[in-house]
Structure formats: structure tokens, C-alpha cells
Amino acid sequence: MTVTVKTFDRLADAASAISTERGAHFLSGGTLLMRAVNEADPAIKTIVRSTDPAFRHIAVSSARVELGAGATMAAILAERELALLHQVARAVGGPAVREAATVGGNLFAPSPYGDFAAALLALDATVTLAGGYGERELQLEELLGRRDRGATLVSKVTFRRPPGDAFRFAKVTRVHPKGLSVLSIAALLPLASVRITGARIAYGAMGRTPLRAKAAERALEGRSLDAAGIAPALAVAADGTSPSDDAIASAWWRREILPIHLRRLLLGADQV
Numbered sequence: 228m229t230v231t232v233k234t235f236d237r238l239a240d241a242a243s244a245i246s247t248e249r250g251a252h253f254l255s256g257g258t259l260l261m262r263a264v265n266e267a268d269p270a271i272k273t274i275v276r277s278t279d280p281a282f283r284h285i286a287v288s289s290a291r292v293e294l295g296a297g298a299t300m301a302a303i304l305a306e307r308e309l310a311l312l313h314q315v316a317r318a319v320g321g322p323a324v325r326e327a328a329t330v331g332g333n334l335f336a337p338s339p340y341g342d343f344a345a346a347l348l349a350l351d352a353t354v355t356l357a358g359g360y361g362e363r364e365l366q367l368e369e370l371l372g373r374r375d376r377g378a379t380l381v382s383k384v385t386f387r388r389p390p391g392d393a394f395r396f397a398k399v400t401r402v403h404p405k406g407l408s409v410l411s412i413a414a415l416l417p418l419a420s421v422r423i424t425g426a427r428i429a430y431g432a433m434g435r436t437p438l439r440a441k442a443a444e445r446a447l448e449g450r451s452l453d454a455a456g457i458a459p460a461l462a463v464a465a466d467g468t469s470p471s472d473d474a475i476a477s478a479w480w481r482r483e484i485l486p487i488h489l490r491r492l493l494l495g496a497d498q499v
């Protein structure tokens with residue numbers, strides 16, 4: 228089987244190539260795509276890549292974080308200003324995988340992958356899509372909800388930097404330190420005085436793509452982060468989820484343990 232590789236200086240040209248050519252796939256870090264090529268996946272006829280430096284660029288200010296979709300987990304770990312994402316980046320595979328695995332690739336990685344995407348969903352991230360005729364922005368949630376994301380090329384991801392320690396993340400795995408997710412949970416928990424206001428909770432491995440726990444978010448509104456305050460959210464923790472049975476865990480098990488880990492995350496490990 229012959230696979231053609233096309234390299235473009237500009238991301239916009241790479242975007243044009245994947246949208247016009249049947250069987251063309253964008254290559255980022257290649258941790259998943261090259262595995263498919265090595266397994267001779269007949270659907271992959273052309274690999275499209277880009278050397279555009281903007282694709283890997285990371286920009287952090289006190290208010291905003293901008294991650295080039297080609298930024299690797301290792302690059303994020305090397306950036307002191309991105310400490311809030313270090314736990315998340317460290318949760319993706321082992322050191323060799325993190326050297327290659329990118330932010331953009333994680334948005335398209337099938338469940339139970341997608342730990343980083345779950346964190347970005349909780350952070351209410353916006354994605355920028357590259358195209359031959361210019362860029363456009365989309366909420367990450369909308370991108371994840373699309374059934375067909377085939378010809379999409381994400382150039383960057385941006386989000387507002389959350390206040391203080393409002394962002395939390397936990398990955399549940401059976402194999403430490405680098406097993407795949409039984410599930411992951413990311414939460415943005417803004418406090419007004421001692422009450423939660425506008426929480427965003429996202430799960431990885433609890434559906435086809437990372438998804439929001441909207442019932443739990445609603446149940447947390449105006450509540451305090453103590454055992455009584457979070458009880459209604461735990462009762463509806465699994466609402467709207469549709470986890471898979473796979474080699475890592477059964478759907479039943481994922482639903483069973485979800486409230487236990489959500490409780491730990493909401494209370495903070497030291498209070499459990």
C-alpha cells in the first residue's frame with residue numbers, strides 16, 4: 228500500500244488539502260495516526276502535515292491561554308505559566324507519548340483517550356479552525372458534538388485563565404503511572420463567597436467524546452463545596468453519559484465509580 232505524504236508551510240494550505248482530497252488525513256504528533264498507517268489502514272491514502280510555526284505556538288497571559296494545536300504535552304509541561312494544565316498533560320500516556328502527543332490530536336482521539344480534551348471542555352475552550360479561505364472559531368463543545376469531524380483542521384485552542392484554584396482534574400486508571408482512563412473528570416468551580424456559581428464539569432471516557440455533566444453542574448449551582456452541598460450533584464453525576472464497554476472497564480463499572488471520584492474531586496482529596 229502506498230501512502231503519499233504532503234507537507235505544507237502554511238496551515239491554511241494543509242486545511243485545503245484535507246478538505247479536498249478523499250483519504251487525506253492530517254498528521255500531528257502521529258501517536259495514533261502512525262499506528263493506523265503501520266497497521267496498513269486502507270482508509271489512509273495521503274498524510275498531510277504542516278511546518279507552520281504558529282501551529283506549535285503557546286501564548287499565556289494573566290487573562291488568556293492560547294495553545295497551538297500542534298503543541299505537545301511535553302511542551303505544556305515545560306511551560307511554567309501553564310501549571311494549571313500540568314497534571315492534565317502528565318496524565319496523557321508515558322514520557323515518549325507525551326513528547327509527540329499534541330493538543331489538537333487529543334481532541335480527535337477516540338474514547339477512552341481524550342483526557343486533555345475533557346480538561347479543555349471544562350475550561351470552556353474555543354477552537355480555531357484553519358481553512359483555505361481563512362480561520363473561524365467554534366466552541367470546543369460544538370466541535371466534539373459533531374458526528375463528522377473528518378475534514379476539520381484545528382489550528383489553536385484558547386480559553387480564559389480560571390481564577391485561583393478553580394480548576395481541578397482527576398484521572399482514574401487501573402495501571403499507574405500511565406494507564407488509559409477508566410474515566411477522567413475536569414471541573415471549573417468558580418466560587419462567589421462560598422457558593423458555586425457557573426460550574427463546568429466535563430468527563431472523559433464517559434461517552435463517544437468528552438462530554439459535560441450538565442445535570443451535576445445545575446445541581447451544584449449556589450451550593451457550597453461540602454458533603455451536604457454536593458450531594459444533589461452526586462445523585463445525578465451519571466445523567467447524560469453513555470460510556471463504552473472496552474478492555475479498560477465496563478460501562479456499568481464506569482457509572483458505578485463516577486460519583487465516588489466526583490465526590491473526591493469536589494471535596495478535595497484531603498477532605499475525603
Ligand SMILES: Cc1cc2nc3c(=O)[nH]c(=O)nc-3n(C[C@H](O)[C@H](O)[C@H](O)COP(=O)(O)OP(=O)(O)OC[C@H]3O[C@@H](n4cnc5c(N)ncnc54)[C@H](O)[C@@H]3O)c2cc1C
Nearest residue numbers: 255256257258259260320328329331332335336341342381
Ligand atoms: C501508548 C499510548 C498511550 C496513550 N495514552 C493516552 C492517555 O493516557 N490519554 C489520552 O488522552 N490519550 C492517550 N493516547 C492517545 C494519544 O497519544 C493522544 O490522544 C494524543 O494527544 C493524540 O495526538 P497526536 O498529535 O499524536 O495525534 P495524531 O496521531 O497525529 O492524530 C490523531 C487523529 O487526530 C487528527 N488530528 C490531529 N491533529 C489534528 C488537528 N490539529 N486538527 C484536526 N485533526 C487533527 C488526525 O488526523 C488523526 O485522525 C495514547 C496513545 C498511545 C499510543
